[in-house]
Amino acid sequence: MKSTFVKELQDVLGSGQVRDDEEARRAATVDPNSLPDAVVFPQDGEQVARVVLLAAKEGIPVIPWGAGRHAFRGLLPLRGGIVINLTGLQRVLEFDQDNQTAYVETGLSLAQLKEIFGGGRLFLPLDPVEGEDCTLGGCIASHASGPRKLGYGTIKDYLLGLEVVLPTGEIVRTGGKTVKNVQDYDNTRFLAGSWGALGIITKAMLKLKPLPEKEVTVVLGFSTLGEACEAAYTLRKEWGPVALELLDSRTLEALKNIGSPVAGEGKERLVVAFAGFTEAVDWQVEQVAARFGRKARINVYANSEAQAIWEARRKAFAAFSGDKGGLLGQVSLPFTSTGKFITAVDEFISSKEAKAGIVAHFGNGHVHIFIKHPPLAYSELRDFLTGIEELAVKEGGLFLLDNVWDLKAIREKVENRGPALLPLLKRIKEALDPKGILAPNSKAIAYALSPQG
Numbered sequence: 001m002k003s004t005f006v007k008e009l010q011d012v013l014g015s016g017q018v019r020d021d022e023e024a025r026r027a028a029t030v031d032p033n034s035l036p037d038a039v040v041f042p043q044d045g046e047q048v049a050r051v052v053l054l055a056a057k058e059g060i061p062v063i064p065w066g067a068g069r070h071a072f073r074g075l076l077p078l079r080g081g082i083v084i085n086l087t088g089l090q091r092v093l094e095f096d097q098d099n100q101t102a103y104v105e106t107g108l109s110l111a112q113l114k115e116i117f118g119g120g121r122l123f124l125p126l127d128p129v130e131g132e133d134c135t136l137g138g139c140i141a142s143h144a145s146g147p148r149k150l151g152y153g154t155i156k157d158y159l160l161g162l163e164v165v166l167p168t169g170e171i172v173r174t175g176g177k178t179v180k181n182v183q184d185y186d187n188t189r190f191l192a193g194s195w196g197a198l199g200i201i202t203k204a205m206l207k208l209k210p211l212p213e214k215e216v217t218v219v220l221g222f223s224t225l226g227e228a229c230e231a232a233y234t235l236r237k238e239w240g241p242v243a244l245e246l247l248d249s250r251t252l253e254a255l256k257n258i259g260s261p262v263a264g265e266g267k268e269r270l271v272v273a274f275a276g277f278t279e280a281v282d283w284q285v286e287q288v289a290a291r292f293g294r295k296a297r298i299n300v301y302a303n304s305e306a307q308a309i310w311e312a313r314r315k316a317f318a319a320f321s322g323d324k325g326g327l328l329g330q331v332s333l334p335f336t337s338t339g340k341f342i343t344a345v346d347e348f349i350s351s352k353e354a355k356a357g358i359v360a361h362f363g364n365g366h367v368h369i370f371i372k373h374p375p376l377a378y379s380e381l382r383d384f385l386t387g388i389e390e391l392a393v394k395e396g397g398l399f400l401l402d403n404v405w406d407l408k409a410i411r412e413k414v415e416n417r418g419p420a421l422l423p424l425l426k427r428i429k430e431a432l433d434p435k436g437i438l439a440p441n442s443k444a445i446a447y448a449l450s451p452q453g
């Protein structure tokens with residue numbers, strides 16, 4: 001990047017909002033060996049647009065950055081360019097309690113939004129595994145969700161509209177404040193989940209929900225995974241929990257080893273949340289105790305005790321990855337096949353003597369397999385992952401690779417869905433971002449654009 005470019009950035013933003021010192025550059029990378037040239041700190045969408053316009057003129061890469069809590073999962077190491085830190089976008093433009101909507105800037109964290117909306121007894125039901133430091137923009141861009149998506153859906157269910165800076169520096173506004181607001185393509189949902197590669201999301205119009213009167217967490221402990229899975233089917237079918245998670249014994253052990261044990265008893269555990277009116281929640285808990293009291297060890301938690309359980313749940317991946325790194329395989333299944341897959345993959349892990357654990361958003365048929373300290377080369381893992389994929393396909397499931405940086409491996413998974421998909425992704429990216437400047441290191445698109453081989 002030309003040295004005069006930093007000066008140009010300072011001219012459009014002010015010198016305090018542009019940093020090219022090593023400390024700032026190191027804080028904004030997914031790979032310490034590969035740093036951006038500069039980090040900028042805009043304060044609103046107009047400033048974001050000015051930076052993108054300048055970068056587009058020079059053909060310089062721009063990488064959106066929220067709290068950086070999970071950028072490494074979505075971004076590859078970059079070669080220079082500008083990281084655009086969006087945490088300065090902090091305004092609440094409107095909080096309309098009667099219409100249960102809010103128009104906010106996307107650098108606000110989920111914790112900040114919780115506090116603001118809580119004042120009106122409303123909330124945005126989003127609980128990404130990475131926690132409440134995440135920015136709203138990061139969650140929209142990566143379509144993050146968490147255990148409560150079973151009861152409440154995902155961020156896309158709460159988006160009424162967006163303001164987005166396009167890779168050309170233009171600003172577009174999609175949707176509006178009303179529920180029915182699409183007259184053309186559904187641009188809001190198209191741009192959400194585009195991983196920062198099609199636009200930078202600067203504002204969002206959100207639909208909010210009333211806070212439930214009561215929420216409790218029930219931990220059910222079983223001797224075998226099979227029993228836990230059977231109970232999970234009944235729980236979802238009969239009593240509609242808002243979250244229904246399964247943690248296997250290996251994961252519970254790993255969490256204990258890092259000092260974050262999951263409260264409760266029993267070898268294999270279901271962690272279940274019920275929320276709603278007090279009478280309804282109390283009735284649900286009574287029903288669960290009556291049905292499973294003999295088979296399972298049951299403990300009920302609320303408030304800070306319940307919060308500690310969900311905090312521990314969030315650390316499951318870290319418990320496996322530690323300092324040396326881990327790998328995440330994700331399998332999505334029809335709900336009724338989830339138990340069969342989990343018991344099969346459990347046997348498979350045991351047969352391979354692999355250091356891996358299973359955690360599932362069971363209620364959504366979404367299973368995570370955490371693999372401890374895998375070799376860096378994907379090829380060395382291929383047989384193990386193929387084994388998991390075969391078990392998933394057998395149960396009608398889809399296998400996804402997460403924090404793997406091997407583009408060829410990711411491309412294969414996409415190609416399996418049909419030959420037209422990669423060219424489509426490429427055409428969309430090129431149409432919106434003709435110079436290829438926006439998040440060119442986003443995995444969502446890098447595998448479509450990078451040379452074959």
Ligand SMILES: Cc1cc2nc3c(=O)[nH]c(=O)nc-3n(C[C@H](O)[C@H](O)[C@H](O)COP(=O)(O)OP(=O)(O)OC[C@H]3O[C@@H](n4cnc5c(N)ncnc54)[C@H](O)[C@@H]3O)c2cc1C
Nearest residue numbers: 066067068069070071074128129134135137138141196201
């Ligand atoms: C590939 C991927 C899949 C994920 N899947 C899940 C999941 O299924 N469940 C779950 O709970 N969590 C998931 N996460 C984690 C989720 O990203 C985080 O919970 C949340 O996005 C982190 O917020 P953040 O502010 O730290 O974002 P960051 O980590 O800073 O950014 C995340 C991604 O979003 C982009 N980005 C950030 N802000 C903006 C913006 N305003 N406009 C455009 N792009 C932006 C970044 O370039 C980056 O690619 C996933 C993350 C990634 C990258």
